[in-house]
Amino acid sequence: MNQTTEKQKGVLGAIERIGNKLPDPFFIFVILAAIVMVISMIFSFVGATVEHPGTGEMLEIRNLISFEGLAYMLSSMLDNFTGFAPLGLVLGIMLGIGVAEKTGLLSTAIKKSILKAPKSVVTYAIILVGISGNLASDAAFVIIPPLAAMVFYTIGRHPLAGLSAGFAGTGAGFTANLIITGTDATLAGITSEAAAMINDTVAVTPVDNYYFMLTSVLFIAIAGGLITDKIIEPRLGTYKDETKEDRQLNEVTDRENKGLRNAVIAGILFIAILALLVFYPGSTLRNESGGLVPSTFLGNIVPIVLLFFVTVGVAYGKTAGTIEKLDDIPKFMAESMKDMSGYIVLIFAAAQFIAYFSWSNLGTWLAVNSAEFFTSISMTGLPLIIGFSFLAALLNLIIFSGSAQWALMAPVFIPMFMLLDYHPAFIQAAFRIADSSTNIITPLNPYIMLVLAVMKDYDRKAGLGTLISLMLPYSLAFFGIWLVLLIIFFILGIPFGPGITVYMEG
Template sequence: MKKEKKGFFQRFLDIVEKVGNKLPDPFILFVILAVAMIIVSWIFSLFNASVVHPGTGEELDINNLISGEGLQFILTSMLDNFTGFAPLGLVLSMMLGIGLAEKVGLLDYAIRKTVLKAPSFLLTYVLVFVGILGNLASDAAVVIITPLAALVFYKVGRHPLAGLAAGFAGAGAGFTANLFIAGTDALLAGISTEAAAIIDETLVITPLANWYFNIISVFILTIIGGLITDKFVEPRLGKYKGGAVEKDGSEEELPNAKKGFINAIIAGLAYIAIVAIVIFVPNSPLTNEQGGIVPSPFLDGIIPIILILFITIGVAFGVTVGRVKSGADVSRYMSESIKEMSSYIVLVFAIAQFIAYFNWSNLGLWVAVNGAEFLTSINFTGFGLIFGYIIFTSLLNFLITSGSAKWAIEAPIFVPMFMQLGYHPAFTQVAYRVADSSTNIMTPLFPYMVIVLSFMRKYDKNANIGTYMSLMLPYSLAFLTTWIILIAIFYFTGMPLGPGSPVFLE
């Protein structure tokens, strides 16, 4: 049989994967990067490099990690860097609940009886759609949806890494695509309002500023993400030859499984009802001072709320089918889940040090501010300026991955500058969001890269950074291109981005 000739982009992805997988093990790679960061900070300090923070106006030196103060920081912060790494607690906490539900057989039964009965041609699109909407649960979406998407594909005989990629792409893009108003909308709007006050103190950017744009993005990205998976990513991966994933007994037909599933649903609905009642009672401790939930303690505490939900439904199912007979069983299943996360914990130790060194040195801020000044100096006008800004921010995402931190740096520069050119801050904000979301799923510095890589290795023990990047690059480029086209449509038609949020200042 004649071997099908690969296209240019397919060959390019093969090169990305091959070169990427030649890199050292991720743990060693981030140790090397941490050492490199120490050296780079020393070189910058030799030239007395500094940067003015656009938000505070404070001049900050590039801190030298090869100094007495630097050595003190390295030694005294090492444990805090590790234990304080934001995704660590989230991931391990969520895996306690998800792991319990998986070990007692609930997830396997639920997938076999519900998702697998959906029309096969819709399966991929459903996973991307769920991934996008899952960001109502903030970062937990990546931890919950990514492994479940891989498991769904595995159950139907499709390549699990294709399912993983579809779910992760949806969850990563969801920060700029949702049918509902999420915590991210409120967080970014607050920063935008402060930046806009430099020009107009009366202008307020609301959490609804990008709502219309976000709603349209949900459906467009669902289609694009599904097509990329079905027509590009999965064919490139080929037929899955990894064999059976190590079983924990969850796939066997359990006694009273149907009854257990019903009990789990009842328990879950009862729990959700209790939470809802607490939210809607007058002066609820879970709402803000105005009685709203964006922002609110409810959104701030969404991770523990979801964790308790998974434990509730897992225990209800486990008790019914006989797999949970005492509290010791619950503890045992959770312990088994955490054991499977050991490689992730080791990776986090290294990546946490590198990110901490990078932040402490102020090198990321230096790159961001000087890059912005360059973009301003080249005197782009019209849509070319917007396009250049989007590309700049998408590339900056490889250095600063925190969306809110990056916007806090960029907003005081670009919001006033674009206002002077006649652009509404809501438009600048949406341009930032699409650039940030597009490359989040691709950059190795994304805090959840290591957890996604851990999920990948469940199905492919040889998966490495190259595998990760070649898998996600098509989604990143497709989403970025699609969003730029969508922004151009809003730009040239003048359609509002959200209620009271035009493209141009009136």
């Protein structure tokens, strides 16, 4: 049976067909903005109102299809775009990460981590490298799975097991992290925009899920390693190389080793200087009472991360020879911005949709009425949170982009949960675990075809069904582990980030 026929079978085939019929996410937001315009007109005509939960003010639904609405849409269009919180956060942090990526630092660090791992722990090293690879954003999907397959092949293990581990760590483990990444900045910005509909003093920062995501790295890495060694590889059996190709995994060169060493030294010096600045008595990076939550330090973590990656990237590049002159640094930054062009275009449309939703007061109306409904049926605790996570997981099967999906969901669910007294950063964490877990089983993941192409390089009979069947155990296990971890944090009141607990008053 050919691959096309296989792909069309079953539930996954149906999901793929439906998803492929959806327009580009840019036009999804355009359509949603148009829908908001029409609904605002209808609600305005019937005189719908809502009491603002924060101020007690009675708000009318404002009609976007009116002279007032037209004036607002025209006058606010550029401000909606340039003032959209995630835009500056993401572009700023990617300037730094772009230098580290384009100089070759990230790929060398990934290769070094896997090659130097003992054979007994190589699977766990690959999962951990995949999780950490989200520093390179989507570039990790291109680098890590093929590299992991080659590592397994080199040490005499089944390459598809290595590929599976690499893809699972990179895709399903995408939201877990050891340090702050662009994903944290993106989602925090969108969450803050949505939270402003209810309370414009509530701001979610890139570190607000850090404790939870850092804790999850250990559990996800262990689970991923066990699934690979105990389920995936035994199922695949012994690998027979039918292609007879010479596959050689290049060692890290002496120059790259020196570059990596100098990058580590530069990183340690940067952190040491930062620590001195933060803990110096009377430091302006702390708050007035001398604490860190909140503080200038945590509130400005993005520029600090940007400077960190520029520092280590330049140290590596100058040593490894990928930076020959100072002009190369802004060139690498510019190249990283080219990679973000699709995101920038998407944000233009998403910013208009969210702004219209807020200005019309439809967001407040929907949040208040939804909160009252769930309260009336006594569904306000863990069942509601878990149900929300399952909904996010299902939606991810047809909307692969996490930022696009969150930009759709946050304006509806963040205000609603805030009215139920849940902290928006906690709800963001509940979304992230669902979105991340199902990244590797949605046929709409554009990198699935890349991974499939690598699979077919080792096994010509492999198809989409083969890949999905290998990924499903990881997806289910990771989601289950994250839900348990979320429940533990919920019940015990463990902070999700600095000063962030489940409830607003926390």
